[in-house]
Amino acid sequence: MICHEARAWLAAEPMVQPLALREHLAGCAACQQYAREMLALEGTIKRALEVDLRRFRQSDAALQSGVATRTTPGAVSRRRVLRSGWALAASVLLAVGVGVSLWALRSEPSLASALVEHMSGERSSWNQTAVVTQTAIDDVLAQSGIHIDRTRTPVVYAHSCVIRGERVPHLVVSTDAGPVTVLLLRDERVASPTDFAQGGYRGVLWPAPDGHGSIAVLARGGQGGDLRQRASTLSAQLSWSPPTH
Amino acid sequence: MISWRHILLRAPVNSDTGGPGVASSDALPRLLQALRPDLLRFALWLARDRSIAEDVVQEAMLRAWRSRTELKDVAAARPWMLTIVRREHARLYERKRLELTNLQEAIDREDGLLAAEDDSELQALRTAIFSLADEYREPLVLQVLGGFSTGEIAMQLSLTPAAVRTRLFRARNQLRVAYGLDQPAADADYTFDDDTVDEESA
Numbered sequence: 412m413i414c415h416e417a418r419a420w421l422a423a424e425p426m427v428q429p430l431a432l433r434e435h436l437a438g439c440a441a442c443q444q445y446a447r448e449m450l451a452l453e454g455t456i457k458r459a460l461e462v463d464l465r466r467f468r469q470s471d472a473a474l475q476s477g478v479a480t481r482t483t484p485g486a487v488s489r490r491r492v493l494r495s496g497w498a499l500a501a502s503v504l505l506a507v508g509v510g511v512s513l514w515a516l517r518s519e520p521s522l523a524s525a526l527v528e529h530m531s532g533e534r535s536s537w538n539q540t541a542v543v544t545q546t547a548i549d550d551v552l553a554q555s556g557i558h559i560d561r562t563r564t565p566v567v568y569a570h571s572c573v574i575r576g577e578r579v580p581h582l583v584v585s586t587d588a589g590p591v592t593v594l595l596l597r598d599e600r601v602a603s604p605t606d607f608a609q610g611g612y613r614g615v616l617w618p619a620p621d622g623h624g625s626i627a628v629l630a631r632g633g634q635g636g637d638l639r640q641r642a643s644t645l646s647a648q649l650s651w652s653p654p655t656h
Numbered sequence: 657m658i659s660w661r662h663i664l665l666r667a668p669v670n671s672d673t674g675g676p677g678v679a680s681s682d683a684l685p686r687l688l689q690a691l692r693p694d695l696l697r698f699a700l701w702l703a704r705d706r707s708i709a710e711d712v713v714q715e716a717m718l719r720a721w722r723s724r725t726e727l728k729d730v731a732a733a734r735p736w737m738l739t740i741v742r743r744e745h746a747r748l749y750e751r752k753r754l755e756l757t758n759l760q761e762a763i764d765r766e767d768g769l770l771a772a773e774d775d776s777e778l779q780a781l782r783t784a785i786f787s788l789a790d791e792y793r794e795p796l797v798l799q800v801l802g803g804f805s806t807g808e809i810a811m812q813l814s815l816t817p818a819a820v821r822t823r824l825f826r827a828r829n830q831l832r833v834a835y836g837l838d839q840p841a842a843d844a845d846y847t848f849d850d851d852t853v854d855e856e857s858a
Contacts, residue, residue: 419846422828423821424799424806448837449828453800456831459781460701460801462770464693532707573711 417442425449522575522599523607523614526627529574529581530592530612536583537590537631539567551580555597560648575599589634591641597624597651604639617642623651684724687733688717694734694801695741701797702745704786712748716741738802742794742812777835784834792827795820818848 412420412435420432425446428436436443530536542565551569552559555578567590568583574594582593596616605616614629615638626649628635628642635641692713699709699716720727720740727736770782785793795813798804806824810817825846 415846419825419848420821422832423825423848425828449832452828452832452835452837455778455781455835456785456796456828457800459778459785460697460797462697462700462782464696528707573714 414439414442418445421446421449425453522616523609525575526594526614526629527610527612529572529594530629531610533570533572533581536568536570536581536592539583540585542567542585543569548582551582552595554578555580555595556652557595557597558650558652586636586641588636589630591635591638592627592629593645594627594629595619595624595649596627599625601625604642606639613638615639615642617646619646619649619651621651684721684727687730688720688737691734691737692717695737698738698797698801699741699745701785701801702742702794708745708748712741712745715748716744719744735802735804735808738798738804739812742798781831781835784831788827788830792823792830795823796827799824821848822846 412431414435417432417435417439420429421442428446436446545561548559548566548569551571554571557580564584564586566582567585568581570581572579572581572594574596575598577596577598579597580593580595582595584591584593599616600622601616601618603618607614607616612629612631613635614627617626617628617639619625626642626646628638628645630636630638695713695716696709699712700706703709703712716737720737723740727733770786771779785796788796795809798809798812799806804812806817806820809815810820813820815823825848
């Protein structure tokens with residue numbers, strides 16, 4: 412083994428030293444130094460990868476507080492702005508504003524955040540124009556034990572997603588007032604229709620009949636029209652039964 | 657609907673392995689829960705997005721629960737779960753065709769996680785790892801965090817061991833420079849040869 416082979420090996424597998432490498436290192440001071448450096452670097456790489464999961468949770472807590480949301484370009488710029496003193500004051504005002512707008516969801520503030528966060532992560536769903544077949548919609552809904560009567564409102568996106576650990580049918584319907592997102596939340600219950608607004612989105616959580624869960628209807632900004640009316644209409648078209656798995 | 661939360665709730669509080677394999681055990685939910693921090697870290701470095709990481713781990717745990725009869729040995733639970741997480745991550749991208757995110761946006765989004773108090777070098781290294789191309793980052797994470805051997809990584813990624821070593825070497829070469837070590841570990845174009853290296857490692 413020659414020097415560049417030894418160093419390549421040390422970079423590939425610094426914790427494994429085959430005989431040929433050991434023999435080379437025994438007679439090469441420069442590669443011994445490389446070996447020491449790579450071992451030290453390896454320890455740092457390991458520490459680097461072991462991120463503090465408390466920060467993970469703190470980040471989630473920040474998300475749930477509504478002070479910051481993820482993935483949207485606005486979220487990134489908001490975080491940058493937070494680094495300045497002016498923005499700190501702005502963020503306090505924002506937090507107050509969000510807090511006021513979330514008054515109706517004070518018993519379950521993280522649900523709205525989770526929904527908005529999920530929507531933000533699937534922004535491409537709003538750009539869909541091709542109508543999804545009824546069979547595809549049925550397949551998605553069946554995974555959660557839900558059936559929908561044929562509707563005149565075209566569905567342009569249908570996926571089974573995971574939100575807060577539950578499989579959730581995620582639909583986007585195309586309306587005259589713009590795309591409207593529908594999330595069918597089998598394991599989230601609300602006592603009464605509950606409006607929320609967060610991160611540039613507004614929505615309503617609508618209780619499903621017979622305590623089966625709830626229906627979330629969301630739209631961006633001023634789009635979507637009367638979301639309560641849409642939720643009510645949709646609720647009447649859905650039937651909920653035991654899931655298929 | 658089955659959720660990971662429900663699986664945990666259904667598991668008896670005082671149970672042991674209860675049989676020859678994990679499949680017959682009520683301890684599996686708690687075993688997987690104990691592994692969850694490792695799985696989250698692993699998924700985070702693969703996905704570079706904490707929300708996707710959460711989803712991937714959630715899906716992986718559900719998948720593991722449904723496939724629990726395949727796990728015969730508690731000692732194999734960690735690599736088994738890490739493999740499921742890796743596959744679930746790949747599956748997620750195939751299924752949803754997730755948009756590639758701008759790297760700087762991803763770094764900004766996860767800067768809280770990349771931060772290392774009073775250790776700017778560690779933070780710089782985290783950012784450098786975060787910035788590695790998938791083909792370099794994935795085998796590195798599998799090796800360092802997952803504890804997989806080169807051969808195991810090769811099987812998971814459908815590569816030869818030599819190809820895995822080449823990627824690992826190039827990954828660390830980049831990290832070495834990012835970490836401030838003045839010289840790369842070796843010629844950046846160096847490529848491992850299957851025959852030569854395998855003979856040496858034997």
